[in-house]
């Protein structure tokens with residue numbers, strides 16, 4: 001076997017030190033890296049106090065007036081965890097408003113932001129876009145013309161800060177951690193609301209933070225990100241109904257503890273396959289299972305062999321459906337791969353370094369192509 005060392009082995013280092021140095025951690029930072037604390041979580045104010053204030057004011061005003069608001073749920077695991085975190089958090093504070101006035105929009109395909117829901121958004125007094133939306137400039141202006149404020153909690157790079165939306169974004173502010181995803185920004189926004197309201201609800205959602213950061217593949221070299229991922233996956237912080245049930249259901253693969261690797265292989269892919277291959281109804285079901293006030297509702301059973309009138313917990317149904325969708329996706333993926341392998345063999349393409357295959361529509365399921 002041929003291999004090349006990233007760096008020469010230093011006999012003064014133990015294995016952990018050598019590995020961390022190879023991964024780009026400075027020797028002097030290793031002790032700190034291995035012993036992170038809550039002091040490594042940045043202050044939400046680093047995201048920009050003006051914008052945080054404006055966002056909190058717009059949100060509180062909407063709730064006080066009992067006006068309707070819309071959350072746009074981004075189409076991946078970071079987007080789902082971001083939106084679930086905010087809805088759960090607000091439900092702790094304002095349950096009646098959340099249950100009656102707060103709607104969420106789940107994209108049908110892989111769209112982001114307002115492109116497929118701008119007309120729906122016009123019916124609300126406030127629109128929140130999580131894990132997306134920073135550069136939807138024309139849509140911001142359109143809603144601003146209608147006097148509808150927009151709050152964006154995002155981590156994607158954008159050309160500029162929109163003049164027509166309240167943008168909270170670590171890439172567009174002085175926030176020191178750039179390896180932070182939508183759910184991290186949402187968590188920080190809730191921490192800020194906690195500080196305004198004298199509450200401590202945000203820290204109940206650390207498992208969602210850990211899952212979103214992991215699924216979005218944020219670098220563990222960031223001390224804040226690493227701290228929140230390890231803290232969020234601690235046994236005592238596994239509280240979200242979806243994550244808790246996934247962990248028990250997949251305990252054979254995950255072991256008795258969720259590790260970042262375990263979450264990346266045995267939890268996040270179930271959300272992503274659902275987003276890609278699930279029906280609209282199935283996606284709604286999965287997202288609902290992340291909401292504390294919906295997850296334990298009794299719903300009509302869809303279990304094989306169920307009798308009329310049988311019920312089950314929403315979260316149990318969601319986990320079963322997520323498993324089915326995942327196997328369905330793996331099957332289509334395998335079938336698609338067979339089609340490609342056949343084409344490659346038939347056309348003797350293996351001598352090329354890069355292969356680009358032009359497919360007829362329908363030759364490979366469109367949800368797995370690309």
Ligand SMILES: [Mn+2]
Pocket residue numbers: 078079131155181182216
């Ligand atoms: Mn994201």
